[in-house]
Amino acid sequence: MTTEQQAGCSIRLPEQSSAAQLAVLQVHQRDNVLVALQALQAGEPLPAPFSHLSAQTAVPAGHKLALTAIAAGEPVLKYGFAIGRATQPIAAGEHVHSHNLATALSGTIEYSYTGCQAPALSFPADLPQSFQGYRRSNGKVGTRNELWIINTVGCVNRAAMRVAEQARQHYADLLALKNIDGIHAFTHPFGCSQLGDDLDHTRQLLAGLIQHPNAGAVLILGLGCENNQLARLLQACPDVDSSRIRAFNAQQVEDEVEQGLAAVGELLQLMANDQRSACPVSELVLGMKCGGSDGFSGLTANALVGRTADLLAAAGGKVVLTETPEMFGAEQVFMARAANQQVFADLVTLVNDFKQYFIDNQQPVYENPSPGNKDGGLTTLEEKSLGAIQKGGSAVVQQIIRYGEQAHAAGLTLLEGPGNDAVSSTALTAAGATLLLFTTGRGTPLGFPAPTVKIASNSNLAARKPQWIDYDAGQLLQVGQDAQQFTGQFFRYLLAVASGERTRNEISDNREIAIWKNGVTL
Known part of the structure; x- marks a missing residue:
């Protein structure tokens, strides 16, 4: 992995996205696969700038097809990173999925710290700088009473x-x-x-x-x-x-x-x-979570949440990201943004300890995504992880905390926890998150003690499940959509929620907790 690749892999859609006019999207200029934005039929020609190609086989929406011919054993690139290796020759235009792509992860990885490579962030002057929160006697600020x-x-x-x-x-x-x-x-x-x-x-x-x-x-x-x-x-x-x-x-x-x-x-x-009283946005604590991902999650909802994380980090707020096993295969992106040598060492220990947890329980460390994720177009753990970590944006990693601990550093904190939706979301709340941003491509009614903002990765889900979904990130792929402006609108919406506007989980009274049980019961 090069220094450029380690620094980050955030999705950068064009200022005026024309993605909705296309059948496919090349996520990063280095990629040798495209993502189908709608279902493609076998033989269907692709529009410009890919008009020299046609779909060789049917490709479901959210799935991948080869941009160029890929030889057996050659890396398959998405987000600018390898998401695995081809298990057989793949022709240009051919569907790329579990039948011809497999993880390249195995064994242990040697990590080295080369300094913090996170970009400088700034908070736009045209965005609100406060919300109406509850100031507590210890100085903390709640979004609910x-x-x-x-x-x-x-x-x-x-x-x-x-x-x-x-x-x-x-x-x-x-x-x-x-x-x-x-x-x-x-x-x-x-x-x-x-x-x-x-x-x-x-x-x-x-x-x-x-x-x-x-x-x-x-x-x-x-x-x-x-x-x-x-x-x-x-x-x-x-x-x-x-x-x-x-x-x-x-x-x-x-x-x-x-x-x-x-x-x-x-x-x-x-x-x-x-x-309630006016409180600076720096008092917000956002917990980031994804559940039931699809092939659009890393392009829309997770990318939106990542840009929001960068806004809050620039304002001096706290962002907490968990799901440690969903960093496997992409952990070096975060390591390249560690604030210092100690944070880097803590992150290496966190990742290796969680891998050992899998090994101790005789489970494969690099297991492929769930059946639901695969149906949505995610093939390997690398692909899922690279899409999942979009939620962490590009901010400096300031702190590593273990399960049950609380976040205290402004900027991005990585929290130990499994991928399980209920367990990790509860851990985020216990870490101090006063709003949870939950991205999903397939939907879930789950909610937690902190207001849980459900963000759909695709507009179809948002339309089908309005009782679950608070925000449609699928709109990012509409004609003429400005990603920066869209993120600003979403940030304003979050400040309204922080100030009292209820989320779908609150309206439906879907609130629960789950505790990570990983020891002996007498």
Whole structure:
């Protein structure tokens, strides 16, 4: 990989994109494949500037076809990088997918630090520089003012849910106030029979939620005999306003639901005085996630989110990206943007530790994308990873954090976590993300504690699932679309969401958490 390639691989569509007039798109000038923007029939000629070619076979939308003849064993290039090697000769115009392309990844990789090669970023003067947020006593800023109910152990899940359900009815007058955004219980099955690091991960993840600035107050409900003891959990939450916390063990009170309702009433009275105020965009924390990707994800939705990440990083805000295994095959792009030698070393350790996690569990490190991803046109892990990391933009990597830890550095932070949508999105929230940007090519109704902005990679999905999708990034491929202007419009929309405009997951009340269980259960 050359220095130029290591520095980044962000998609740069033309200022006035004419992609919608084309049947295909060459993502990067070095690429030897094209991406079909619509389904192609066998023998269908391609328009200029590829009019010397015709599709040799049928090619589904989002899939690849060869721009030039590719010999067996030759690298196949997309985003300007190798996404694998041809397993047989491929003719120009031929469909390129699992039948003739395979990963080139295997074994271990030697990494070396050659200095930070990230480009300089600037925040446009014509974009808003503030939003209406909730300033907390510790200086953090939330985008919502909600009361969260967090339980130490799965044994009290139903009790926590009953408290939330009854509280919404009992305190309807307070909830009618515009400055209280809701009461939500986030339940989970863990906290008992866990040991060592596994227990610590659960405790740390829950502590991150308890300290989240979107929670104007928190009720913590324990049982009493669980491994995840309430006292230890509270000790793991140093960055909270103790007046906004109520906690008790169900075994130590007569009626846990009645006790919980009373505690919620006290907390809501405190929250009733909270007001939104103008806060600089540097106070935003964005969590970036993709789920159910397709062949357009890296071209539209992920690229849009990456440009947004660059805007926020330039403004001094925080951007958090996770899904460690979806960096495999593209990790050197981030390594070339490490702020210093220590961040580089931390990233190498993060990647190698996660690869070892796969090996310890006797799973292939370089597994191909899921069946859904393959149907959408993604063939190899390199291709999926290069598309996925578009969400990280081109900013300097300032910090590497482990699962359950919180982001504290302005700029781009990489967070340890699996690709699983629920687990990684919960980890992003616990890391401090006050908005989640979730890109998808196939759609999902999932939502999480922080407002979850669903961004469709293609306009068909946005039209079919308006109850899931908040923003249609497929519009980036329309005639005359200006990528920079489109990103500015999206950034303004995010500031509206940060200021209180509800997302589809909030309207549908799709909110949940999932904890990464990776240890022994007694």
